Amino acid sequence: AHYLRRIETLDDALNAYVTVTGEQAMEAARAADEARAQGHAGPLTGVPIAHKDIFCTEGTRTSCGSKMLDNFIAPYDATVVARFKAAGCPILGKTNMDEFAMGSSNETSYYGPVKNPWDTERVPGGSSGGSAAVVAGRLAPGATGTDTGGSIRQPAALNGVTGIKPTYGRVSRWGMIAFASSLDQGGPMARTAEDCALMLNVMAGFDHRDSTSIQRPDEDFTRHMNTPVKGLRIGLPKQFFGEGMDAGVARVVDEAIAHYKGLGAEFVEVDLPHSDLSVAAYYVVAPAECSSNLARFDGVRYGYRCEDPKDLLDLYMRSRGEGFGPEVKRRIMVGTYALSAGYFDAYYLKAQKIRRLIAEDFASAFKEVDVILGPTAPSTAFRLGEKTNDPVTMYLSDIYTIAVNLAGLPALSLPAGFSDGLPVGLQLIGNYFDEARLLGVAHQYQ
Numbered sequence: 139a140h141y142l143r144r145i146e147t148l149d150d151a152l153n154a155y156v157t158v159t160g161e162q163a164m165e166a167a168r169a170a171d172e173a174r175a176q177g178h179a180g181p182l183t184g185v186p187i188a189h190k191d192i193f194c195t196e197g198t199r200t201s202c203g204s205k206m207l208d209n210f211i212a213p214y215d216a217t218v219v220a221r222f223k224a225a226g227c228p229i230l231g232k233t234n235m236d237e238f239a240m241g242s243s244n245e246t247s248y249y250g251p252v253k254n255p256w257d258t259e260r261v262p263g264g265s266s267g268g269s270a271a272v273v274a275g276r277l278a279p280g281a282t283g284t285d286t287g288g289s290i291r292q293p294a295a296l297n298g299v300t301g302i303k304p305t306y307g308r309v310s311r312w313g314m315i316a317f318a319s320s321l322d323q324g325g326p327m328a329r330t331a332e333d334c335a336l337m338l339n340v341m342a343g344f345d346h347r348d349s350t351s352i353q354r355p356d357e358d359f360t361r362h363m364n365t366p367v368k369g370l371r372i373g374l375p376k377q378f379f380g381e382g383m384d385a386g387v388a389r390v391v392d393e394a395i396a397h398y399k400g401l402g403a404e405f406v407e408v409d410l411p412h413s414d415l416s417v418a419a420y421y422v423v424a425p426a427e428c429s430s431n432l433a434r435f436d437g438v439r440y441g442y443r444c445e446d447p448k449d450l451l452d453l454y455m456r457s458r459g460e461g462f463g464p465e466v467k468r469r470i471m472v473g474t475y476a477l478s479a480g481y482f483d484a485y486y487l488k489a490q491k492i493r494r495l496i497a498e499d500f501a502s503a504f505k506e507v508d509v510i511l512g513p514t515a516p517s518t519a520f521r522l523g524e525k526t527n528d529p530v531t532m533y534l535s536d537i538y539t540i541a542v543n544l545a546g547l548p549a550l551s552l553p554a555g556f557s558d559g560l561p562v563g564l565q566l567i568g569n570y571f572d573e574a575r576l577l578g579v580a581h582q583y584q
């Protein structure tokens with residue numbers, strides 16, 4: 139009831155929820171009380187959460203931020219949604235996002251941009267900007283997000299909250315609308331690393347319905363919360379500390395380094411020689427996969443359908459032409475081009491080779507260090523409209539986050555301080571399956 143009241147009074151200014159499911163949330167909260175009274179409560183029983191509107195929810199609209207799915211009600215719950223329900227978490231609603239998760243500022247949403255709670259003239263980042271804003275504005279204690287190229291970490295940074303992108307394959311993608319399947323990964327966003335760890339305990343686990351889900355024994359992601367960082371080897375990639383980072387962000391990152399040094403961590407410079415190619419490689423691979431994934435929205439099976447189609451071709455063309463926004467169309471065109479005969483080797487194949495080199499850079503770095511530290515985003519939250527006319531500048535906001543997705547590694551962003559009154563995020567990157575350690579190291583700062 140507390141969170142629903144806050145949503146009622148504050149969300150008009152933030153536009154962070156696309157759908158609020160108050161009655162269902164209250165009903166689930168009563169069931170949670172009942173479970174607690176009978177001694178069946180787990181750690182999150184009764185803790186309400188919000189889901190990014192990319193996760194299918196049975197009986198409630200799942201729009202993915204698009205006109206294309208404005209009328210779409212999924213007949214089933216995503217695995218992530220089902221797991222939170224089983225854990226007793228009431229769902230407050232579905233959060234706003236960039237259309238089909240394509241964006242870094244939430245401005246590509248069909249439902250209009252989310253406003254940053256720290257300054258409503260600024261963007262919340264994207265694409266999980268709604269999820270970050272509901273946590274920052276205390277319109278939910280936690281929310282789910284997805285990260286294909288930074289969409290959990292960058293909005294977490296710009297809103298002063300914590301978010302983790304797990305190792306690829308940790309969290310089931312079943313029922314999570316696909317953008318770029320080899321990069322997409324769901325994860326939690328919450329105030330602290332400890333809250334994220336509790337949520338990840340619910341989210342992670344093998345799912346036979348996701349062919350890239352990884353089979354590993356269950357683990358407790360809170361287990362390293364109080365493990366000291368003394369002796370921990372932390373890598374600083376020299377490529378992350380060159381030009382391009384705002385002075386205010388650099389200052390906060392330096393303070394974090396000093397903090398960890400004070401706790402006894404050792405710092406080593408590491409080399410990620412191919413990281414300057416990551417944005418270029420990503421913006422071939424991600425559009426290529428999206429052009430294929432989004433072929434299913436054809437006006438026939440589900441979603442938007444144009445009025446009075448003349449014939450089948452007209453139905454396809456107008457349904458897609460009217461249903462998708464400009465950024466989604468740009469990605470489909472770039473991706474289709476990169477995959478077409480004659481260009482495949484020059485673009486897609488080349489990008490895949492770069493992807494391998496990037497993964498190998500990290501593999502060598504992790505022979506020398508336990509964790510890699512750097513900024514999450516080059517600047518704090520920028521003004522609404524500031525980058526909308528220049529896609530390339532917008533794509534550069536992902537410069538520190540994208541390599542991680544290309545390599546499939548886990549990484550988190552934690553709130554590390556402020557620059558001119560706006561939050562700055564610190565990024566920690568770990569080796570495969572090292573989420574518990576990352577969360578523990580983040581906890582030592584909080």
Ligand code: GLN
Nearest residue numbers: 239240241286287288289
């Ligand atoms: N900003 C990146 C993009 O637009 C990443 C988005 C994401 O992680 N979903 O593709």
